Amino acid sequence: MGARELIALLPIILISVSAVLAMLATAFIKSESAPAYVSAIGFVIAFISLFVAYPELPRAVTPLLIMDYFSYFYIGLIILAGLAVSLLAYPDFKKRGVRQGEFHVLLLLSVAGSATLAASAHFASFLLGLEILSVSLYAMIAYDRPDIKGLEAGTKYLVLASVSAAFLFFGMAMVYAGVGTMDLAGIAVNGIGGSISALAGIAMILVGIGFKLALVPFHMWTPDVYEGAPSPVTAFVASASKGAVFALVLRYFTQAGIHDTGALAYVLLAVSIASMFIGNLLALLQENLKRLLAYSSIAHLGYLLLLIAAGGRGAFIAGGYYLAAYFAAIIGAFGIISALSTGRKEPRMLDDIRGLAWESPWLAGFLSAMLLSLAGIPLTAGFIAKFYIISLGISKAMWWPVIMLIINSVIGLAYYLRVIAAVYERPQKELFNAMQTGAEAGKISLISGGVLAVLSVITVILGIYPPLLLKIIERTL
Amino acid sequence: MTTSFYLAAAVALASTLMVITRARIIHALLYFIISLFSVSIMFFAAGAPFAAALEVIIYAGAIMVLFLFIIMILNLGAEAAAQERQWLTPGIWLGPSMLALILIADLAFLISRGGGYANGLYAVTVQPKDVGIALYGPYLLGVELASLLLLAGLIGALHLARRNVPEEGEDGTGIN
Numbered sequence: 001m002g003a004r005e006l007i008a009l010l011p012i013i014l015i016s017v018s019a020v021l022a023m024l025a026t027a028f029i030k031s032e033s034a035p036a037y038v039s040a041i042g043f044v045i046a047f048i049s050l051f052v053a054y055p056e057l058p059r060a061v062t063p064l065l066i067m068d069y070f071s072y073f074y075i076g077l078i079i080l081a082g083l084a085v086s087l088l089a090y091p092d093f094k095k096r097g098v099r100q101g102e103f104h105v106l107l108l109l110s111v112a113g114s115a116t117l118a119a120s121a122h123f124a125s126f127l128l129g130l131e132i133l134s135v136s137l138y139a140m141i142a143y144d145r146p147d148i149k150g151l152e153a154g155t156k157y158l159v160l161a162s163v164s165a166a167f168l169f170f171g172m173a174m175v176y177a178g179v180g181t182m183d184l185a186g187i188a189v190n191g192i193g194g195s196i197s198a199l200a201g202i203a204m205i206l207v208g209i210g211f212k213l214a215l216v217p218f219h220m221w222t223p224d225v226y227e228g229a230p231s232p233v234t235a236f237v238a239s240a241s242k243g244a245v246f247a248l249v250l251r252y253f254t255q256a257g258i259h260d261t262g263a264l265a266y267v268l269l270a271v272s273i274a275s276m277f278i279g280n281l282l283a284l285l286q287e288n289l290k291r292l293l294a295y296s297s298i299a300h301l302g303y304l305l306l307l308i309a310a311g312g313r314g315a316f317i318a319g320g321y322y323l324a325a326y327f328a329a330i331i332g333a334f335g336i337i338s339a340l341s342t343g344r345k346e347p348r349m350l351d352d353i354r355g356l357a358w359e360s361p362w363l364a365g366f367l368s369a370m371l372l373s374l375a376g377i378p379l380t381a382g383f384i385a386k387f388y389i390i391s392l393g394i395s396k397a398m399w400w401p402v403i404m405l406i407i408n409s410v411i412g413l414a415y416y417l418r419v420i421a422a423v424y425e426r427p428q429k430e431l432f433n434a435m436q437t438g439a440e441a442g443k444i445s446l447i448s449g450g451v452l453a454v455l456s457v458i459t460v461i462l463g464i465y466p467p468l469l470l471k472i473i474e475r476t477l
Numbered sequence: 478m479t480t481s482f483y484l485a486a487a488v489a490l491a492s493t494l495m496v497i498t499r500a501r502i503i504h505a506l507l508y509f510i511i512s513l514f515s516v517s518i519m520f521f522a523a524g525a526p527f528a529a530a531l532e533v534i535i536y537a538g539a540i541m542v543l544f545l546f547i548i549m550i551l552n553l554g555a556e557a558a559a560q561e562r563q564w565l566t567p568g569i570w571l572g573p574s575m576l577a578l579i580l581i582a583d584l585a586f587l588i589s590r591g592g593g594y595a596n597g598l599y600a601v602t603v604q605p606k607d608v609g610i611a612l613y614g615p616y617l618l619g620v621e622l623a624s625l626l627l628l629a630g631l632i633g634a635l636h637l638a639r640r641n642v643p644e645e646g647e648d649g650t651g652i653n
């Protein structure tokens with residue numbers, strides 16, 4: 001590994017170094033905000049380093065990691081997600097009165113794990129990246145310890161993630177036993193050569209991946225964990241942790257030409273359509289905001305899986321665009337819940353935010369932008385993203401899946417609009433025994449307000465002027 | 478050597494099955510130790526003596542001792558001691574001892590056949606030197622990533638186990 005490889009690896013190195021610096025800041029500096037500064041600045045520098053190291057691409061860094069434009073695009077998305085979560089978490093934890101330090105160390109580490117996943121070229125880095133991400137998430141979900149719900153969510157995630165990781169690792173061992181290599185690109189290109197053990201291994205790997213992406217039928221943990229975790233952490237679980245695994249799946253499944261393999265493509269399609277329907281129908285029944293968004297995220301990953309079942313060059317474009325739009329919207333939506341919380345109390349139910357527009361028109365506007373983007377309404381990023389998925393599906397003549405997607409978009413629209421309608425309703429708080437949100441107390445922090453504004457602007461700009469992002473994504477092909 | 482491998486594997490399955498079906502944690506632990514030893518013998522028979530030694534040192538050694546410490550810390554008081562005496566009846570040793578005997582016979586057989594691993598399941602024997610070269614050659618980043626993983630575990634455990642979490646009222650007025 002020479003200097004050029006180290007430069008190509010710079011973003012991951014910088015994030016890891018920031019994690020160590022944040023740890024030292026926690027240990028030696030009395031100020032609560034020092035680690036938060038370290039993590040925010042660390043993310044910004046790591047993001048800038050993407051452009052510095054850009055000329056060194058593409059480059060394989062040891063057999064474990066591949067640093068190319070594709071990896072860099074997803075690493076960039078993950079770093080931005082980490083930055084947004086770090087900025088949202090600072091005021092949120094200040095309101096809760098919990099320590100900042102360890103959270104920012106764990107956040108940096110989990111971003112390093114996600115970045116490793118997005119760039120991994122080998123079972124070993126896949127495994128290690130996933131475990132770094134999971135182990136950090138266990139503690140991040142249960143971070144607010146006095147909150148029993150968070151502790152419960154953390155324990156649930158610990159048990160279920162361990163079981164799914166066991167499936168994944170056993171699957172890797174079986175694939176290795178079958179084909180004798182752990183190189184992901186090698187397995188994707190050369191196939192498994194009819195080895196039964198490798199085929200069983202791939203099925204087990206799919207179980208592990210399905211859990212991480214919260215696809216049906218491995219989605220049971222999602223609502224509980226999303227509801228129990230502090231909102232900034234939920235935003236991270238919903239965005240970066242899924243995005244990293246999705247990047248890996250998109251790259252290698254598409255490279256393997258899984259859309260042409262018949263049986264496996266049908267399995268992916270079935271899982272995708274089941275995720276859409278179950279996610280959307282259960283979201284329709286929810287009165288609880290965080291659970292509603294949890295079910296909607298199951299449906300969104302269902303849409304994304306459709307891309308992998310379709311395959312080809314279009315899958316990379318649509319996947320990158322959809323994920324960017326989804327990141328901005330889902331982080332924004334959970335960010336608003338975090339901004340509206342007072343201490344440990346978050347606006348959990350729909351009734352809690354009824355009439356929000358009359359208290360805080362800006363936040364209501366941001367929330368509407370995020371939800372409309374998730375629903376896929378024109379002029380938002382979500383519309384362009386969904387448009388790409390549908391046009392890819394039509395170009396591959398996948399009529400039934402496309403029709404399913406359109407039906408699901410309509411179901412989705414129903415519950416997103418229900419939330420927006422509630423936000424713009426005339427306030428009748430006395431009737432509902434609802435909580436007093438941060439907006440009424442006039443305690444929306446400037447930082448979270450700023451992050452939410454930026455995310456809303458991104459959502460709208462990507463919806464109006466898609467070439468901005470498309471040009472970057474086209475470099476990754 | 479294939480027979481030795483499958484014999485150890487059978488012991489591993491049997492003992493692990495016993496681990497998850499025991500109602501008392503001490504009984505489960507006895508079987509768990511056997512399970513770890515049998516995995517070690519599997520490594521040995523498959524031509525990886527270094528991995529076999531690590532399995533014994535790290536799992537059967539360090540990690541089992543940690544388990545025992547936890548149980549010691551949890552079971553305080555004379556009542557617990559009486560209960561423990563009741564649990565540790567001679568009969569309970571029988572199962573794990575039988576399985577351990579099978580493993581010892583297996584290991585003795587392997588060693589009697591010219592050092593065991595020298596003619597293992599596979600033609601290649603993985604020596605400590607090979608492991609070191611792999612770890613600090615192509616898998617260098619793996620070692621670094623594993624250190625990040627351990628850091629994440631350490632920081633997470635530190636935070637979750639911290640004794641004096643500043644308790645807040647339900648209104649969550651917070652510090653500062």
